């Protein structure tokens with residue numbers, strides 16, 4: 383049965399300077415469907431959806447809503463036509479509260495035209511409950527974790543009551559339970575006749591939620607699938623234009639002596655005031671990849687930030703190669719041989735308006751400077767090698783980072799950290815927003831690094847990633863380690879999901 387077409391894009395083309403981000407793309411959204419938009423990093427997905435959501439006015443082609451051609455001059459225009467978008471790089475205002483962000487520019491008023499705070503807070507609480515998050519609507523958004531901010535953006539989009547909802551990687555920092563909750567919301571919207579465009583690099587999600595999928599490669603549509611005929615392999619092959627090689631390849635045999643020993647680490651938690659006396663205890667050996675699983679607020683990010691000297695106060699002990707350490711600052715941590723890829727690119731130290739080259743040089747300067755001078759040639763060759771190894775899609779290493787697509791920015795964050803040649807690599811959602819092809823490459827690279835003796839501590843909310851990449855997975859909850867699973871025996875992602883539930887064997 384063919385249902386009503388809500389919006390239609392016809393022959394859309396968009397260039398940024400010399401870069402053709404979209405070429406002659408046709409795309410439609412029907413009532414009651416979840417339409418997945420797939421493609422490698424830089425394929426043009428966000429660009430196409432920014433045309434539909436009124437964010438880019440300068441394009442060729444036609445946008446049709448309810449059979450009428452339209453031209454939006456801003457997101458407000460598109461919202462009036464019933465189209466809302468959750469952006470990949472969240473556009474919340476950090477200094478404002480959750481409620482203020484949700485109602486920004488359309489605050490409810492009392493009869494006397496003053497701000498109706500009570501209505502705002504009440505409505506915000508309802509929206510947050512729908513998305514399944516327990517948050518005080520008065521908290522500043524800047525204090526929230528990336529995953530919590532994603533849920534706030536989703537709540538904000540829901541409040542617009544759109545008939546077409548575009549979700550650009552809405553779950554990249556969410557873990558299983560939060561994704562499940564969000565899928566329930568999507569199912570309700572679909573039943574109510576809304577059309578949803580869903581962009582994600584998590585192929586398992588596409589299989590679960592999408593009714594059909596369109597695949598972009600280099601700005602053009604290269605395939606369309608119906609949910610029934612779509613396989614993860616088929617979709618991935620259409621995206622990257624060749625079959626994906628093995629996703630995971632790591633030989634866990636080569637482990638050496640203990641590299642990291644954390645004992646009774648307690649970090650004051652900013653959510654509950656409750657202090658947990660047991661804290662986190664774990665070890666990582668040379669050559670070992672240890673996974674960290676847990677829901678939002680379980681303490682994964684706090685642990686990694688503390689190890690990297692980027693957290694607040696803490697107690698407990700940390701040893702590296704047997705020596706007690708107290709990382710005071712990220713700089714100090716780098717000198718100790720640690721490197722960190724944070725979940726939020728905006729705090730990763732990337733200078734967006736500087737070139738890829740300049741950003742990379744910052745992280746290698748300490749290592750390759752000889753007699754205080756860094757050779758230009760070496761800067762260039764190391765950067766070029768990194769860009770090549772990770773297949774970063776860019777015009778030139780002199781392009782500003784801001785001109786790269788989201789996933790390609792993430793590859794730069796990852797690549798520049800590796801150039802510091804750490805002995806312990808701390809990763810918080812390192813493949814967030816990274817496409818399948820590049821994920822496979824990052825996993826293989828991690829395997830090679832571990833075989834070379836590096837230790838890796840990897841926090842991820844993607845179960846397939848934890849099971850596929852790690853030698854063991856430690857489950858955190860409420861700032862404590864509550865379970866540990868050797869992935870060789872766990873195998874099935876379901877087992878991990880179960881271990882995150884209420885009853886946990888230790």
Ligand SMILES: Nc1ncnc2c1ncn2[C@@H]1O[C@H](COP(=O)(O)OP(=O)(O)OP(=O)(O)O)[C@@H](O)[C@H]1O
Pocket residue numbers: 398401402403421422423424425426427428429430470775784785786787788789790815817
């Ligand atoms: N503001 C910009 N200035 C210059 N080039 C840009 C800009 N935004 C995007 N591009 C380029 O347009 C192309 C498409 O980018 P887009 O962000 O649409 O990709 P994407 O499919 O969303 O990728 P990802 O999965 O990494 O988010 C890329 O080559 C990118 O470098």
Ligand SMILES: [Mg+2]
Pocket residue numbers: 427428429470550787788789
């Ligand atoms: Mg994008």
